[in-house]
Amino acid sequence: MNTAANSGAMEQQQHKAHRTRQSGSSAKKTTESDRSKRDKKKPNPKAFGFSSSVKAKRSQMRASEKEQRRLHIPTIDRSYGEPPPYVVVVQGPPQVGKSLLIKCLIKHYTKHKVPEVRGPITVVSGKKRRLQFVECPNDINGMIDCAKIADLALLLIDASHGFEMETFEFLNLMQNHGLPKFMGVLTHLDKFKDKKKLRKMKQHLKHRFWTETYHGAKLFKLSGLIHGQYTKTDICNLTKFISVIKFPSLHWRTSHPYVVVDRFEDVTPPERLHMNNKCERNITIYGYLRGCNLKKGTKVHIAGVGDYSLSGVTGLADPCPLPSAAKKKGLRNKEKLFYAPMSGLGDLLYDKDAVYININDHFVQFSNMDDENGKSNCRGKAQDFGETLVKSLQNTKYSIDEKLEKSFISVFSQKPNISSDATNNAKYMDDDTKYTHDKQYQTEEATADGLSEKRVAVEMDDSKCSDEDADIKRGEILKSVSDSDEDSFVERVEFNDGKHFRKAIFGYGVDSGDRKDSYEEGDDDDGDEGEDDDSDEGEDDDSDEGEDDNNYNVDNHLSSGTEEREDNDDMENELKLTKSSLRRCANLIQLVYGKSTSTSETSSKEVQDSIEGEESDEDEFFKPKVEGNKLREGLDSGIVNTDDCSKIKSYGDLKSWKQEEVYESIRDRFVTGDWSKAAQRNQVSKGKSEDDDSDDAVYGDYEDLETGEKKEGQRKDNSGCEGIENEDESAVEERRLKKLSLRAKFDVQYPFVLTNTIGMHHPSSVDSFAERH
């Protein structure tokens, strides 16, 4: 019974109907009944009527405005296929964070880190959108180029500095090129510690930006850095803003073809380059073609290079294609492509004429083995040549640049200290270049020679000059200078590797502590100066020491220069000057003729010895010797022909060749002259210069060689110059004729010998030679 009753109740029960769909595809599926219901339901006619005339006018105006806004000139869409990537230019003043923002955006889109931002970087940012990021250079030409190609410009503004000129310049340039879309991005907001100040600054910057652009222009804020990167939330929000921007097509751009080059290669045949390094090159440039079509032979302008004609255009496969039109939402990881050939991203790096393949370090690392281990591992096998090379590279401590910096050029294969000494001395002697700053020179001379007053003055001037020059050079980056006094504290802001260095500098660029130390060192050194004078040649040219010495010498003489000047008298200075000049002569001989020139070495030694002796003795004794003997010793040692010796000659002793007498005196010494007269004149002059022993010695030897047996007799004759002058003319004539006959006879026998002899010997010697035969 019960069951029957129950079944009857269930039959009567009515199920509640499903709610009708208001949206979605099923909502569109309307049934017949629904449609009839809707038709019956008529809108309330009073609901949309005008209650007031003002309201009616306003609504009409709005409607017409909307209609007007929709209307635009129809544009011809010449593009076909996939649209090229949109160019996003990141622009801003230096150090604002352009590279960092691009890196963070790339990281967000592709999950890859870009080591360095170079050239355009293309990424797939959505199903139907690709973006090409370009960092705008900070020069006007770069800004113009970027303003021409930008579809979107991110104007980075350093909030801690406020607006800078670059932003306004770029805005202006963009206005002149059709004003693409742009967005302001504030960075360095984390530098504001006070929240109130931060808010005020944001407001101020926003309104300033609006004044410059238009009311309501977007100004994005990057709150700060975490682990040296912009926060993920900031970057994510920024990418959302970028993704919704609609890029209007600018008329000029759509009607002109243009390519943003993301890679180029020099494809000039190597033989042509080998033949002529400056030949016309063939360059292949790669990039997405925008605007309209480009064909062969079109004249193109390459920004910053010039106008050229295209020799060919080829369509290539897209290096960064859009994802396939799958129905899936968002991008798969595989589809998150990027293309950055110039940034060295990925495993390939395209250079001008080469492609580099990056291989991770751990694949190519050679273990640095000890020699013993290496031997044991080799097990008799000869080491591969390439492997040895790589290992030798591993062992190098310093790079070539560093080595070059430390090295110095030695022209001759002599001891390094000799060459350096010579160069230093040469520098010292050259009056015109006496202000040349030479650390080695200062070191050696300061430690060994003792500082003469003249030299001290030179060094002081030198140091001052160099520091002042350096300051002038750094003028552009000198930000705050408290006082111009020497002792005042100077703050200098330096930019190095993109970082600010605030240096505290005292006086002439030397720390006060250093200076204090230097005084002490300087005193010690002064004490040593007199004790070992010879140590200069033995000591090494340690560059570090040189620098220290340089500093303390300068400072020392800045502080106690007057005292030293009192101590050193003029005599001592002259002696030291002479000493250095003579040593210079000796060293030059060593340089030119090598060690084999024993005479020069001995002479230089003698000179040094003599000077050391001189220093120990009283001053007066050496004063005349400096003037007189200096030259003579140079002559004796055979170094009169060296260039620098001419500088120490006393020019007063030289004959004036403008005087007729003087040049008449040598007229007969030439081939065209009368040699017999010259011989006589020579003898006369020899007789006159008899009183000078050294000259006599030189010419005496010469005569001995030529005259042979007549040496003594001639000497006797020569000793009395009057004897020759008073000689009977007939006897002379007779002798001359005799000589001529002898010469003619000799000519017949040995013509070639005589000509050679004429070239080699003095006329008088020819006569005597003829006599002998």
Ligand SMILES: Nc1nc2c(ncn2[C@@H]2O[C@H](COP(=O)(O)OP(=O)(O)OP(=O)(O)O)[C@@H](O)[C@H]2O)c(=O)[nH]1
């Ligand atoms: N505190 C702070 N530092 C930032 C911010 N943005 C960038 N930096 C730092 O500023 C420095 C310069 O950043 P870059 O990305 O090299 O700047 P840039 O504009 O590319 O520099 P240039 O290419 O030389 O013009 C880096 O050390 C960044 O870490 C920021 O919002 N806050």
